[in-house]
Amino acid sequence: MGSEILERANASTEKILANVSASQLTLASPCASWQVRDVVNHIVGNNFWFEGITLNGVAPERPDNAGPDETGGDYVGRFMDGSARAVAGFASAGDKIVDLGFAQMPASVFVLMASADQFVHGWDLAKATGQSTDLDPDLATDLLGFYQQAIPNEARGPDPVAAFGPAVTTNSTDPVVQLVAYSGRTP
Numbered sequence: 653m654g655s656e657i658l659e660r661a662n663a664s665t666e667k668i669l670a671n672v673s674a675s676q677l678t679l680a681s682p683c684a685s686w687q688v689r690d691v692v693n694h695i696v697g698n699n700f701w702f703e704g705i706t707l708n709g710v711a712p713e714r715p716d717n718a719g720p721d722e723t724g725g726d727y728v729g730r731f732m733d734g735s736a737r738a739v740a741g742f743a744s745a746g747d748k749i750v751d752l753g754f755a756q757m758p759a760s761v762f763v764l765m766a767s768a769d770q771f772v773h774g775w776d777l778a779k780a781t782g783q784s785t786d787l788d789p790d791l792a793t794d795l796l797g798f799y800q801q802a803i804p805n806e807a808r809g810p811d812p813v814a815a816f817g818p819a820v821t822t823n824s825t826d827p828v829v830q831l832v833a834y835s836g837r838t839p
Contacts, residue, residue: 654763655742658702660791661767662735665695665774670728672781677723681780682837683773685812688780689723695773696722699734702766706741706759710751738766765802768795772835775828785828785839792827799834808836 669692677689686694697720704712722730745759752762771791778785807815817836822829829839 654760655739657791657794658742658763658767658770659735659739660788661771661774661795662699662731662739664787664791665770665777666728666731666735668774668778668781668783669695669731671783672777674723676781679780682776682832683811688777689721691773691776691780692727693720693722695770695777696727696731696734698766698770698773699731699738702738703734703741705750705752705762706738706745706748709748711753742766764795764798767791768799768831768835771795772832772837775832776837779837785832787828789827792831796827796831796834799831803834811836 672688672692677687677692679688681688681691683691697714701712701714742759742763747758747760749756750759750762771787772795775785775787777783778787803816808818809816811817819836820833820838822833822839824830824833824839832839
């Protein structure tokens with residue numbers, strides 16, 4: 653898998669983001685410490701952060717994992733611009749080792765992490781704003797496999813202290829539900 657997985661994840665999230673109105677920005681999100689506004693800022697900022705990492709090999713400073721406030725402008729357009737830049741960055745990075753500050757890994761592995769984050773946060777926006785959470789099951793299956801290998805128990809804990817909440821048990825066979833539950837969200 654190369655940059656196309658991020659392209660697919662961002663395309664899914666873009667469809668949801670395009671239906672998030674300014675009046676919904678203060679709604680609670682499945683990320684307990686974030687409102688919709690925070691999720692929007694995060695996913696828009698992610699793409700530019702990913703681009704910086706792939707181009708420079710080192711993660712740009714990003715305090716508290718937040719991007720600048722994008723919600724006062726054309727956040728969909730900014731997301732699309734950043735997405736194109738991030739996808740191009742990963743396409744050119746190949747297996748280049750990147751330093752994320754908390755870990756070093758090949759860009760070809762980091763693209764899976766980036767894609768999962770964008771896709772799951774797209775689900776967060778859909779859930780928070782009453783949109784369909786019926787997302788791409790094939791993409792969810794690929795990302796679930798990555799998460800199952802990559803998320804150590806040490807990365808789990810209460811929001812906002814840990815990157816992931818405790819895995820949520822589900823009997824669902826839907827890979828999207830399994831993915832969000834594994835990432836610590838209640839489907």
